[in-house]
Amino acid sequence: MSSGNHTAFIALGSNVGDRFENIRNAVALLAGNKSIELTAVSSVYETLPFGNHNQQNFYNAVVKIQTSSTVYYLFELLKKIELKLGRLNRSHWGPREIDLDILLFDNLILSDDVLTLPHKGMHLRDFVLLPLIEIDNSVVHPVLRIPLNELLNLVKERTIISKLEEKIIK
DSSP: OOOOSEEEEEEEEEOSSSHHHHHHHHHHHHHTSTTEEEEEEOOOEEEOOSSOOSSOOEEEEEEEEEESSOHHHHHHHHHHHHHHTTOOOOSTTOOOSOEEEEEEETTOOEESSSOEESOTTGGGOHHHHHHHHHHOTTOBOTTTOOBHHHHHHHOOSOOEEEEOSSOSOO
């Protein structure tokens, strides 16, 4: 397995079908890619839906990877994994089989028609910050320049219900 020279954090979420299995399958597909080395996997958290509240609760997790690929290759890979796992395009903030988002890619600050990094809403979402801090509590937001554990304390809309006992990787 080739380890790369970039560190990235990827958020995973699911609220359609077998939510846990959807996340587990996405992590397995990431880990099986030759340009990716999985270095940490958070617990899975059950969370209230963000934005559009009239839908099933989500399961959310975050993984840390090392990759030799570009950020755009990684983005395309995540979209392919979503399709492979049956993601249907519905409404914004709507139900989804699997959702994979790049949260951070090194300390890259980027905004174009394809990507915004760091992920533009991550500092407002406890279901992103808590699992990310669980696997790396030293991360500082590249734009805000505030440690993520401090940002977590500022989140107003709390969505996390519970942490699941079952681990993604046994």
